[in-house]
Every structure is written in C-alpha cells, then in structure tokens.
Amino acid sequence: MKVSFTYDKKQVLQALRYHFLSRKEIRLMIILVNVFALGSAFLFYFKKILPLAFLVGSFLWFILMLSFWFFLPGMVYRRATTFKDHFIMTFDPDSFSVGNERGSRSYPWKAVSNFLETPHFFHLYFDSRSFFLVPKDSFSNSDEIYQMRHMLKEKIKN
Template sequence: MIIIVNLYAILAAVLFFFKKIRPEPFILGSFIWILMLLAVWYILPYTIYKRSIKTFTDKFIIQFTDEQILLENERGEAHWQWADFSKYMESPHFFHLYFNPKSFFLVPKEGLDDTNKHALRQLFQLHIHAGN
C-alpha cells in the first residue's frame, strides 16, 4: 500500500510540475502520503505500546539450555522446546526465532557481549535451522 501511495505522489508531482494536471491531485496525493507516514510511524506504534505498556516495561530473564528456552519475570514464566521453532534469523539488534512464518520471538542483543552472541549463534545452529 505504501508503495502505491508513494508512486501516486511521485506521479502527481511530476504531472503537476509539467502542468499536465491541476494542483488538487498533487495535494491529495501529498495529504494521503503524510497521513500514511503519521499512521505507520507514530499512531500505530503509540496505540500498540499504550495497550501493552506492562510488557514493554517489564524486566525479563531468559535462559537457554540444551533442552529449552525459559523466559521469566516476576509475574510468571514461559518455556519453549527447541522443536517449537521452525527457523531463526539475525538482524543487527535482534535474534528472530520463528515459530511459523507469521509468528516469531525476538531476543535482543543489547545485553550480550560478543562471546555470548557467538554462543547463542552456535546454540541456534545446533537446534534450529537458519532462515534466508
């Protein structure tokens, strides 16, 4: 959707520049583009964060063993067997552990030193198939 809106805005700007259209389509395209940016960058993250504020402010402890992953905080705990994950991927700030193509779990790298990151990579390679 954002690609279509961007293409429409660019096309409207070019046509407006060459005096092929009136200013209204250009203004409409710009308005839709600005609304979409506001929705994606500010409104959606704020509403999601506001609904789940406790989740985003909790402190978690995560433990990786040869049998499972254990996640706990003061309100409870959750654990997953390695077989529950279908693949993993790595981005600059997170390890993405996928249950299925639409559901995943993020492990932040923020508190890990290079040795622990390397150990986690080896554990993931041993128990989970790497993604593309």
C-alpha cells in the same frame, strides 16, 4: 546460556518499526503509495492534473509514513505490558524458556518459525504476528551474541 533483561523504550520502538516494515504487505503498500505520489508529482509538474491530486498523493504518503514510523509502534508499546516486565531467558540445546515475576514458560526450538536480527534485538517469531524480542545488550559480551546468532541459525530454519 542465561540472560536477564528489561526493555528500553527507544530500542523497542525501533524494533517495532523493523517488524512492521519487514512485513511484505506493508512494504507493498508503501511502494504503491510512493509510486502514486511520484506519479502525481510528475503529472502535476507537466500540468496534466490539478494541484489537488498532487496534494492528496503527498498527504497519503505523509500519513502512511507517520503511521508506520510513530503511531503503530507507539500504540503497540503502550498496550503491551510485556515491555515493562523484567525477564530471564535460558537457552538450551533443545528449548528455551522465558520467565518473569509471574511465572515462566518453556518453548521447543521448533515453536519458533523464523527469526530476524536487528541492531538491538533478536526477534523470535512464533507465527507472522506473534514474536518475542531478545535484547542484544542483555548478553555480557560480543562472543555471547555470536553464540546466540549461531544457535538461532542452527535451530531455526528460515
């Protein structure tokens, strides 16, 4: 199977949000900040703490959500030249290759440690921090997306 694609900025930003929010340490931090914010709201309502503690909790929650929803995906998108290239990917039974105007590289399927499917992309993870996005709209029809999903499940053991 062979696909050719360029990245759409809005879809990439959404995919980066999925990436950040799928990380265990980030989810744990969001949960802790939410518990802290709810606890401070509860204590403020019953007049056990000063309004400053409630405001600090609310401010931390607001900054955290802005960071993971806007700032981090935007920074990654601006710094990575990958999202501005045109790619051609070929998927074979033993490997897959990624190529652009500057060259290409082939990877065995065992180089991919994990994959994640989101509404617009297949995320192919090489390790916990490096991954490659394959846009679903680069496939010609839903049958090819189904074949890709089946191939990923077969070749990559999560």
